[in-house]
Amino acid sequence: xxxxxxxxxxxxxxxxxxxxxxxxxxxxxxxxxxxxxxxxxxxxxxxxxxxxxxxxxxxxxxxxxxxxxxxxxxxxxxxxxxxxxxxxxxxxxxxxxxxxxxxxxxxxxxxxxxxxxxxxxxxxxxxxxxxxxxxxxxxxxxxxxxxxxxxxxxxxxxxxxxxxxxxxxxxxxxxxxxxxxxxxxxxxxxxxxxxxxxxxxxxxxxxxxxxxxxxxxxxxxxxxxxxxxxxxxxxxxxxxxxxxxxxxxxxxxxxxxxxxxxxxxxxxxxxxxxxxxxxxxxxxxxxxxxxxxxxxxxxxxxxxxxxxxxxxxxxxxxxxxxxxxxxxx
Amino acid sequence: xxxxxxxxxxxxxxxxxxxxxxxxxxxxxxxxxxxxxxxxxxxxxxxxxxxxxxxxxxxxxxxxxxxxxxxxxxxxxxxxxxxxxxxxxxxxxxxxxxxxxxxxxxxxxxxxxxxxxxxxxxxxxxxxxxxxxxxxxxxxxxxxxxxxxxxxxxxxxxxxxxxxxxxxxxxxxxxxxxxxxxxxxxxxxxxxxxxxxxxxxxxxxxxxxxxxxxxxxxxxxxxxxxxxxxxxxxxxxxxxxxxxxxxxxxxxxxxxxxxxxxxxxxxxxxxxxxxxxxxxxxxxxxxxxxxxxxxxxxxxxxxxxxxxxxxxxxxxxxxxxxxxxxxxx
Numbered sequence: 001x002x003x004x005x006x007x008x009x010x011x012x013x014x015x016x017x018x019x020x021x022x023x024x025x026x027x028x029x030x031x032x033x034x035x036x037x038x039x040x041x042x043x044x045x046x047x048x049x050x051x052x053x054x055x056x057x058x059x060x061x062x063x064x065x066x067x068x069x070x071x072x073x074x075x076x077x078x079x080x081x082x083x084x085x086x087x088x089x090x091x092x093x094x095x096x097x098x099x100x101x102x103x104x105x106x107x108x109x110x111x112x113x114x115x116x117x118x119x120x121x122x123x124x125x126x127x128x129x130x131x132x133x134x135x136x137x138x139x140x141x142x143x144x145x146x147x148x149x150x151x152x153x154x155x156x157x158x159x160x161x162x163x164x165x166x167x168x169x170x171x172x173x174x175x176x177x178x179x180x181x182x183x184x185x186x187x188x189x190x191x192x193x194x195x196x197x198x199x200x201x202x203x204x205x206x207x208x209x210x211x212x213x214x215x216x217x218x219x220x221x222x223x224x225x226x227x228x229x230x231x232x233x234x235x236x237x238x239x240x241x242x243x244x245x246x247x248x249x250x251x252x253x254x255x256x257x258x259x260x261x262x263x264x265x266x267x268x269x270x271x272x273x274x275x276x277x278x279x280x281x282x283x284x285x286x287x288x289x290x291x292x293x294x295x296x297x298x299x300x301x302x303x304x305x306x307x308x309x310x311x312x313x314x315x316x317x318x319x320x321x322x323x324x325x326x327x328x329x
Numbered sequence: 330x331x332x333x334x335x336x337x338x339x340x341x342x343x344x345x346x347x348x349x350x351x352x353x354x355x356x357x358x359x360x361x362x363x364x365x366x367x368x369x370x371x372x373x374x375x376x377x378x379x380x381x382x383x384x385x386x387x388x389x390x391x392x393x394x395x396x397x398x399x400x401x402x403x404x405x406x407x408x409x410x411x412x413x414x415x416x417x418x419x420x421x422x423x424x425x426x427x428x429x430x431x432x433x434x435x436x437x438x439x440x441x442x443x444x445x446x447x448x449x450x451x452x453x454x455x456x457x458x459x460x461x462x463x464x465x466x467x468x469x470x471x472x473x474x475x476x477x478x479x480x481x482x483x484x485x486x487x488x489x490x491x492x493x494x495x496x497x498x499x500x501x502x503x504x505x506x507x508x509x510x511x512x513x514x515x516x517x518x519x520x521x522x523x524x525x526x527x528x529x530x531x532x533x534x535x536x537x538x539x540x541x542x543x544x545x546x547x548x549x550x551x552x553x554x555x556x557x558x559x560x561x562x563x564x565x566x567x568x569x570x571x572x573x574x575x576x577x578x579x580x581x582x583x584x585x586x587x588x589x590x591x592x593x594x595x596x597x598x599x600x601x602x603x604x605x606x607x608x609x610x611x612x613x614x615x616x617x618x619x620x621x622x623x624x625x626x627x628x629x630x631x632x633x634x635x636x637x638x639x640x641x642x643x644x645x646x647x648x649x650x651x652x653x654x655x656x657x658x
Contacts, residue, residue, distance in 0.1 A: 035556070089493070091439075130573065133515075134469075140470060140471045140472075140473075141469060141470075142468075142469045142470060142471050142574075143471065143472065143487070144469075144490065144573070144574050145487070145490075145491070146494065146573065148491055148495070151487050151488070151490070151491040154487050155484050155487050155488070158472070158474070158483050158487075159480070159484070160482050161474075162474070164419070165475065166477070222550040226595065235460060243457065244473070244475065245471075245473050259494055262484070316469050
């Protein structure tokens with residue numbers, strides 16, 4: 001089968017492509033082609049046992065989506081998005097990429113008119129939820145996003161469900177938890193500290209913690225996120241199991257900042273945790289206070305999605321995958 | 330203040346315009362201009378004590394929305410929509426009018442760039458909900474529409490909330506119950522029988538009932554719907570009371586078909602109810618089975634929205650407003 005990944009230059013996109021290469025298949029089927037598309041040219045995974053194509057494409061540009069699906073990919077992982085902070089600071093870019101880009105892709109598929117009906121895995125986000133919440137948040141709780149990013153993801157979830165209901169795609173939307181530990185340089189996302197207080201000390205660098213230790217949030221590792229996407233594709237191959245509510249909150253770990261730090265101490269000792277500098281930032285604290293903390297993701301669990309078992313496991317996976325097993329002394 | 334009504338040629342739009350003329354104001358303020366817009370030329374209400382403008386406009390056409398708001402109406406009632414059945418049979422028209430038309434209007438307001446921030450009342454629908462449901466459905470239940478119409482309304486609710494959060498509009502979305510008794514000729518909407526089994530016998534004509542007497546649904550009278558819109562505009566003038574969740578399920582009456590018929594018997598006797606012919610239609614019965622039956626609309630009630638007190642009152646209002654107080658013998 002032929003697989004298309006949009007947003008393939010992003011962190012999850014690269015890891016998903018690498019995993020498809022390692023598996024050389026998806027579910028029961030063999031992959032014979034993989035198209036990687038993004039606004040910048042995606043890296044090519046090494047030693048792929050199948051044809052690889054990369055494309056630099058702005059999905060919202062006229063005809064771009066039609067060209068992308070010209071060879072009728074069987075499975076589409078639609079990860080492309082302007083991230084939360086940028087969608088908030090640049091209203092037009094956020095709507096253009098996150099809403100119009102997704103709709104253009106769905107429309108190109110709908111008007112293909114040759115019976116084309118791909119499996120379509122959409123990366124949504126827990127940003128579709130906005131406070132106040134019950135604790136935990138049930139699967140049938142209303143989407144009341146408090147950011148443009150969350151709004152755009154929620155709109156695309158609705159489109160995904162309607163296009164699936166009408167038989168244009170076999171769609172599934174998965175609401176990803178906040179991903180920790182994100183590799184790479186610290187970014188300006190308000191959620192960045194959840195990763196940097198682990199990543200930076202493990203690399204021998206200082207990290208700043210802008211909120212109090214009792215702040216809780218909903219997490220999954222990058223490995224786990226890739227597992228969600230692959231399992232979602234398998235479910236899209238068997239839509240009867242899914243039913244009409246095709247958008248699912250993914251399971252995750254509800255962990256406090258204090259528990260993150262305790263796990264870091266167990267794995268890397270107090271020398272590592274001493275590199276975390278507490279410096280309260282009321283702006284960040286206020287943003288984070290509007291975020292969900294915990295979900296009762298029973299539908300996804302019943303459908304076989306599996307999460308990390310502990311925050312220690314999340315840290316160990318980061319050390320294996322990103323640090324070659326080595327932590328700073 | 331200047332008021333704009335889109336969808337002004339529709340049943341609710343006409344009644345709203347007539348009520349604004351009768352009140353010659355909106356909340357505390359006097360109305361000094363009323364623009365009525367639709368795809369066909371709206372009728373002019375009689376004896377208006379203020380300036381009336383009518384416009385035949387397709388909101389989704391280029392620049393149409395910008396022209397409509399050129400004189401910066403203070404309050405916009407956005408009622409324009411392709412109805413449920415047509416949005417389902419004509420996918421492109423439904424998305425174009427119901428989604429793109431609404432977004433074009435919101436965008437024209439956003440890019441006005443002169444501090445313009447109208448009160449924006451959006452007529453949503455309980456079609457944003459899709460079975461299975463709890464009974465009653467709480468205010469924070471997920472929107473999982475099972476029609477394109479419901480999807481389009483749900484998407485517009487999300488846009489309304491985001492544009493309000495960002496200060497482009499003072500928006501409020503109200504999910505109208507099924508309106509009974511609809512005046513005029515029977516239409517092909519699957520919900521049409523809820524009205525026709527009252528309207529037709531009162532006029533001395535036969536009506537067909539395609540479902541069983543125990544089918545329950547959520548109703549409001551046309552009078553009540555106009556009251557919701559006017560109260561919503563007053564709330565949009567005081568957004569602090571509303572908070573960030575600007576989309577509200579309207580209160581209504583949960584009434585069974587059997588209770589409708591019993592009310593008709595009390596008001597017009599068994600001669601009227603004898604004009605109802607039971608003729609089961611499994612297609613209609615299946616559609617109706619996916620519809621919501623009852624809501625716990627406590628937020629709207631706490632915000633002062635008032636519903637009909639009984640189905641008898643709904644029938645009496647129909648006789649007064651549409652039949653000049655006369656029923657067929």
